[in-house]
Amino acid sequence: MLNLSLKQLSQQLREKAFSSEELTRFFLDRIRKYNDSLNAFITIDEDTSIAMAKQADLKIASGNQGTFTGIPIAQKDIFCADGWKTTCGSKMLENFVAPYNATVVQNFNDAGAINLGKTNMDEFAMGSSNETSYFGAVKNPWNLEYVPGGSSGGSASAVAARLAPAATGTDTGGSIRQPASLCGFTGLKPTYGLVSRYGMIAFASSLDQAGPMAPSAEDCAMMLNVMASHDIKDSTSLPHPKEDYLASLDNSIKGLRIGMPKEFFGEGLDSEVQKIIEGAINEYKKMGAEIVEISLPNSELAIPVYYVIAPAEASSNLSRYDGVRYGYRTKEYDDLMDMYFKTRQEGFGDEVKRRILIGTYVLSAGYYDAYYLKAQKIRQLISNDFSQAFQKCDVIMGPSAPSAAFKSGEKKEDPLAMYLQDIYTISTNLAGLPAMSIPAGFTKGLPVGLQLIGNHFSEGHLLNIAHQFQLISDWHRKTPKEID
Amino acid sequence: MDWDIVIGIETHVQLKTQTKIFSGASTSFGNEANSQACLVSLAYPGVLPVLNHEAVNCAIKFGLAVDAKINKKSIFARKNYFYPDLPKGYQISQFELPIVGEGKLSIPLNDGYKDIRILRAHLEEDAGKSSHGILQGKSGIDLNRAGTPLLEIVTEPDMSSAAEAVAYAKKLHDLVQWIGICDGNMQEGNFRCDVNVSVKKKGSTTLGTRREIKNLNSFKFIKQAIDFEVNWQIETIEDGGEIQQSTILFNPDNGETKAMRSKEEANDYRYFPDPDLLPLVVSEDHIHNIKQSLPELPGEMQKRFEIDLGLSEYDASELTNNKDVADYFMNLIKRGVSAKLSANWILVNLFSRLNDADISINESPIGFDQLADLIKKIEDQTISNNAAKKIFDALWDSPAGTVDSLIDELGLKQISNDSEIEGLIDKVLNDNGAMIEEYKSGKDKAFNALVGQVMKASRGKANPSQVNEMLKKKLSN
Incomplete structure (x- = not known):
């Protein structure tokens, strides 16, 4: 059960090689065994998971199963799941039990999946190392002294250590791809609007997008089939016709034009990582792809633009955590203002406060035009860069992160160094484009991910390109020695 | 300053x-x-x-x-x-x-x-x-x-x-x-x-x-x-x-x-x-579809009332301030009564009672059907304007009554029969020789006094314009 793909799990459940209950218990046992050292999960609810598995087994027995019936999935703790504690990695929501399902969670429930538990994450998805979680840092299973990346670090650690066959994540500036790169598996951030944001706790609404995190591209395709849906509860959800992302996996990629942006291979990129990425792209060449040099001239502005827009939206999105209706409220206070101040002072961590401050500042009267408005204009330029690039190529490739995983604590006190972790991922969020990270090799025993960026709604093609690489490589099948 | x-x-x-x-x-x-x-x-x-x-x-x-x-x-x-x-x-x-x-x-x-x-x-x-x-x-x-x-x-x-x-x-x-x-x-x-x-x-x-x-x-x-x-x-x-x-x-x-x-x-x-x-x-x-679905707007309706119905700008404007008032008015004239009289009755008599009672036109005890009946009786000269006001007041207090029954009950039917009026005039002229002299010597006031006498003799029920006309004719003979 440990290393079966989602497709194999589905098949063997259907063939009754094992029951969903057995499968779910298998992963719950692994979580019990390894979570103390990895801290990948915030909430486990064995009774609920097992009850769901028993339901799934009944469905399978009656022959009514779908492709996901009985398969356990870990959910990032940013998704509201009815009856589950949903903390978003924050003290503010430490005891918040969601009274409803996020659309992503509902889609998995409808498909018959088992909720295996809620995974750890950077507080309100703000971070690139999973060290900002109120529930403690998450460890990288490849080396417990290293970070798993973030913000979807709990999901990443869980998938890499096979504490779950697959997990959901969200990506606002790289939060699926960077941890996928640092933990050595496949992660996809879809086109903005393909997956509903309803019930996904907002960080930066115009950038947030949920996606699959799993060992292989095929697994991700199977998950995206469930996750992608037009949702009237999310006004930014796009009415894109339903696709079968498994159907195009085996298409030929002969003649594929791969764009290599020179800006992604310059200063700041670890030379070992660069070698691995170039090596992977060379494999594509051998498969019949053609390499095109391209330029994304405004790339270097992506981080500054992101750190205006994302905090601006976050400062407003996080205003609802005021201690009035739910969540944390300070114990003692003199009056309303005192209650607000203390609640937010005690309920939020440093990184969240830092971004609320930045966001409030850039939206303030007198600064709005210079920061927020200018950032929006540059965001458009960044988007235009991609449109132009895609006239010359079908897919853009480069590193997912500038280096392999770094040591816990190494960048914790240096926010700017931390922000640079997302230097290659952020621009696609600003442009709303789909992008993936797939395992491409190792340096000093730590995984390195190759990033694939496609045009809007090209998920099918991206998964196809990733799958073709995974047919000739086994980086995505490697598992960390420290675990088992 | x-x-x-x-x-x-x-x-x-x-x-x-x-x-x-x-x-x-x-x-x-x-x-x-x-x-x-x-x-x-x-x-x-x-x-x-x-x-x-x-x-x-x-x-x-x-x-x-x-x-x-x-x-x-x-x-x-x-x-x-x-x-x-x-x-x-x-x-x-x-x-x-x-x-x-x-x-x-x-x-x-x-x-x-x-x-x-x-x-x-x-x-x-x-x-x-x-x-x-x-x-x-x-x-x-x-x-x-x-x-x-x-x-x-x-x-x-x-x-x-x-x-x-x-x-x-x-x-x-x-x-x-x-x-x-x-x-x-x-x-x-x-x-x-x-x-x-x-x-x-x-x-x-x-x-x-x-x-x-x-x-x-x-x-x-x-x-x-x-x-x-x-x-x-x-x-x-x-x-x-x-x-x-x-x-x-x-x-x-x-x-x-x-x-x-x-x-x-x-x-x-x-x-x-x-x-x-x-x-x-x-x-x-x-936007076009919504435009089609809009009711006639007050400004347009006011213009229509002025041009098509001959109402004064003031009356037309007052009637189109409020949709319920406009609806009441349109319902009235749909029953075939004069627009001018209808406007007058709403804006003067009805409004004054509504204001006193501090209620809206929708809460009026007198509905447009009753008011239309009343106005018809003025138009066909069954009752005088003054009599109509009395009936209006009576209706306001007991809205269950009908205009016809109140005319009978209150004895307000107007006398418009020529010979009946002529009889009344003859009697008054017989009794007031001095006034006739005064009138003939050029005192117009005397004429009004004679009309008054005829009206009094009819206990207010004679049609005043008819009285006027016939009296003038008699005196010029």
Whole structure:
């Protein structure tokens, strides 16, 4: 059960090689065994998971199963799941039990999946190392002294250590791809609007997008089939016709034009990582792809633009955590203002406060035009860069992160160094484009991910390109020695 | 020194939709606290706003009714501030690009009409309500109202007296009900005005500093608040003081205005486009369809009454201030009675009784069927105008009666029979030889006295114009 793909799990459940209950218990046992050292999960609810598995087994027995019936999935703790504690990695929501399902969670429930538990994450998805979680840092299973990346670090650690066959994540500036790169598996951030944001706790609404995190591209395709849906509860959800992302996996990629942006291979990129990425792209060449040099001239502005827009939206999105209706409220206070101040002072961590401050500042009267408005204009330029690039190529490739995983604590006190972790991922969020990270090799025993960026709604093609690489490589099948 | 008064008004009109502007929760009034607070109203983590297009249609209707530009693309923005009855910590409103652009509303004044320019009208959500003193040492929050759709209608500073401000507010209040976008219930807060007031030296082209009186929910309060505020501002300046831009509240108990917060203390609302909502785009076709669905507007109806029915501008305007009045009038004339008489009876007799009883035309005990019957009896000369008034009063008091039965009961049937009237005239002439002489010697007064005698002899029932005519004929023989 440990290393079966989602497709194999589905098949063997259907063939009754094992029951969903057995499968779910298998992963719950692994979580019990390894979570103390990895801290990948915030909430486990064995009774609920097992009850769901028993339901799934009944469905399978009656022959009514779908492709996901009985398969356990870990959910990032940013998704509201009815009856589950949903903390978003924050003290503010430490005891918040969601009274409803996020659309992503509902889609998995409808498909018959088992909720295996809620995974750890950077507080309100703000971070690139999973060290900002109120529930403690998450460890990288490849080396417990290293970070798993973030913000979807709990999901990443869980998938890499096979504490779950697959997990959901969200990506606002790289939060699926960077941890996928640092933990050595496949992660996809879809086109903005393909997956509903309803019930996904907002960080930066115009950038947030949920996606699959799993060992292989095929697994991700199977998950995206469930996750992608037009949702009237999310006004930014796009009415894109339903696709079968498994159907195009085996298409030929002969003649594929791969764009290599020179800006992604310059200063700041670890030379070992660069070698691995170039090596992977060379494999594509051998498969019949053609390499095109391209330029994304405004790339270097992506981080500054992101750190205006994302905090601006976050400062407003996080205003609802005021201690009035739910969540944390300070114990003692003199009056309303005192209650607000203390609640937010005690309920939020440093990184969240830092971004609320930045966001409030850039939206303030007198600064709005210079920061927020200018950032929006540059965001458009960044988007235009991609449109132009895609006239010359079908897919853009480069590193997912500038280096392999770094040591816990190494960048914790240096926010700017931390922000640079997302230097290659952020621009696609600003442009709303789909992008993936797939395992491409190792340096000093730590995984390195190759990033694939496609045009809007090209998920099918991206998964196809990733799958073709995974047919000739086994980086995505490697598992960390420290675990088992 | 003489002063000019400058007034602009922002009105919050609660739109008549079944559900809230960004969620499916009900908008009905007066239910148990928080029984209409869904997850969106409560701003739970992860929930998202979904625009109610009924609210958009209401806004478009209003824009068309004031001849305004409808912006094909408008943007929802977040207005950020902390308050316990504002669950998200921001209000979704429209800031830079509102759905309704510049338009105008014509208001009736004593000496004619004045166009008040509408600067803009934008969609937004209402906040909830905080109530203090229900629980000891605590405040209560009711989020039933949170998310109720509002249209905020903003004028240019075009009004120059409390009377004009009230005339505008009344006209607007009538209009939003006329086009069916608002219930207009001011006690329930359906229609609330923020009034910006400033004064400047007479003829000066520089505007004075304004103060904004918040949340006035009756026409009486609008007048009282402006009167008090204008006096206060003039006195302050004349005493050498300076007006500070500020937000003020009107206290209906003592009729005074009082500063709530000054400009320095004002919030920086950090408006920015709401990333949860796409730009609102409305098509030309959609606007056209809404235009088709609009009822005849008061201005158009007034013109029609003047041209087609020959009513005076005043009567036509008065009849088209309010949709219920206009409907009552149209129902009357549908029953084949004269438009002029109908207008007169509504605007004079009916209005005076309605005012005295402080009720609306819909609550009138005399329906249009009864009034039509009554007017018909005047037209066919069964009764005199004076007799009709008596019957009208009798009907008002016991609406179960019919016009016919009351004419009989009160013996008010008019005598229009020539020979009967002739008999009465002959008798009067026989008894009043002296008056005849007076008349013949040129005293017109004597004629009126003779008419009076005939009317008296008929106990008021003779048709006066007939009496006039026949008497004149007799005397000239």
